[in-house]
Amino acid sequence: MKATWDIFCTVVDNYGDIGVTWRLARQLVAEHPCTVRLWVDDLRAFERLCPSIEVNAARQWQQGVEVCHWSAEWQTTAAADVVIAAFACQLPTAYMEAMAAREKTPLWLNLDYLSAEDWTAGCHGLPSVKHQHVQKYFFFPGFQAGTGGLLREAGLLAQRRLFQQNPLAQREFLQGLGVAPTAGARLISLFAYENAGLASWLDAMAADSKPTHLLVPEGRILPDVQRWLGVDELSVGAVQVRDALTVQVLPFVRQDDYDRLLWSCDFNAVRGEDSFVRAQWAGRPLLWHIYQQEDDVHLDKLEAFLTLYTEGLSASAKAALSGLWRAWNAGQDMAGHWLAVQENWPELTEHAEAWCLEQASRADLAATLVQFYLNWI
Ligand code: TRH
DSSP states (O other): OOEEEEEEEOOOSTTHHHHHHHHHHHHHHHHSSEEEEEEESOHHHHHHHOTTOOTTOSEEEETTEEEEEOOSSOOOOOOOSEEEEETTOOOOHHHHHHHHHOSSOOEEEEEOOOOOOTHHHHHTTOEEEEETTEEEEEEOOOSSTTSOOOOOOTTHHHHHHHHHTOHHHHHHHHHHTTOOOOTTOEEEEEOOSOOTTHHHHHHHHHHOSSOEEEEEESSTTHHHHHHHHTOSOOOTTOEEEETTEEEEEEOOOOHHHHHHHHHHOSEEEEETTHHHHHHHHTTSOEEEEOOOOGGGHHHHHHHHHHHHHTTTSOHHHHHHHHHHHHHHHHTOOOHHHHHHHHHTHHHHHHHHHHHHHHHHTSOOHHHHHHHHHHHHO
């Protein structure tokens, strides 16, 4: 008998909330005995990652997941065996009543934001609030033992390696996006929030002796790119060359294709939460633009991750990578740090694969969720 799961997602901003919950929902139905309903309040944001979404449908099936529009007027619905409130979203009161009314009390979890900070392992699995007799628990994804781990589909790394070992598959994939990489160029993807440090990084790439082909999916960073290029318009497909740097604007692609884009590149600039994790599974060096939070608490998260990630690197590679990440997240000059990263390129590339393998040796988030439920019943 399959357990029923309800995952609730409010799209606060951008694509991370829906990106994470959609990925989790798909994996639960594909790999575990679960029936999943995914409740989403903003189907338009969802459509960007999954173009087959019918934005006006109250209910629809997508890849084995029942996608339900979470509208302001809640229709009476029976509660599931496992209820996940993603990123502390507030469930409808009537649904919480339905949870309390169930003969068999459901497992209620708050799926938290990803952080490498030590305290997350201490809080993972602890009880949170209650609704009547229904207890909610904290569930923390993470990079260290004692956390819920990271989202990673079965066979992901094998699939990635096959793709990276197949130049034809890569060429065909890139061609499909209209990309013909400049010969001998370093291929870089750029997904980031607005960033005052971008111009200095683009200056450095343009002045480099080695060519760079920079692929920029449409999004918040584009106005900064446009300003640096000095052009009035920068639409999907546009290609601009400035000395050693070729800049190309890509469409926002479906989630699986975004993975392939990351796998195709030598270096990936990513942001938020889900693209950050996917870049780690790509096994290539990365640059993280962390989501800004009040009182700069995000900077503690950045440092916590850097401490973990740079363990085992030489002093020079560690300083180069940390310097680049700190400058990027402070909107500061990137030129010197980019040079230092290039001087440590082989070591950073090897390290990215080693980090990926180390993280992949832990149980993935969907598996730890299912195990948590099995231990709980
Ligand atoms: O979009 P993000 O910045 O999302 C978030 C949200 O802001 C959220 O509120 C915040 O809490 C969180 O960051 C930390 O970055 P993220 O998490 O990387 O999500 C982007 C998603 O978009 C991810 O699932 C990958 C996907 N994507 C595509 O599917 N196609 C694309 O072309 C691109 C560029 C991304």
